[in-house]
Amino acid sequence: MEKRLDIPMAMDTEFFDNAANYSGHKAVPIPPVNDADKVVDVLVDLVSNPKPETPVGTGSGVFTVMDAMSPGLTEAMMAKNTSNAQKNAPPAGPTEGNL
DSSP states (O other): OOOOEEEEOOEESTHHHHBOBOSSBOOOOOSSOEEHHHHHHHHHHHHHSOOSEEEESTTHHHHHHHHHHOHHHHHHHHHHHHHHHHHTSOBOOOBOOBO
C-alpha cells in the first residue's frame, strides 16, 4: 500500500456543533474554511488518479509551501489565526459533546 498525504484545511462540518466546548465562545473552524464536499470530490478522484500528496481547498497549497520554507513562521501565523478565530467567535455556554 502506498503512503498518501491529503492536506485539507478546516472544513465546514457538524464537528464544530457537536464537539465538547468549554471555551466560552462558539466552536468555529479555523479560516480559511472549505466545503467538505470539495475534500470528498478530491478523495474520490484520488482512488482513480493516486498522487503522493494532495493539497485540498483554499490555503492548503499555500500553507504547505510556507511550511516548507519557514516552518516556525508558518506555525506562529497559524497559532495567531487559531487564537483570533476562537477569541472572536460569538459567546457560547459550555457544551458536552465529543472530545
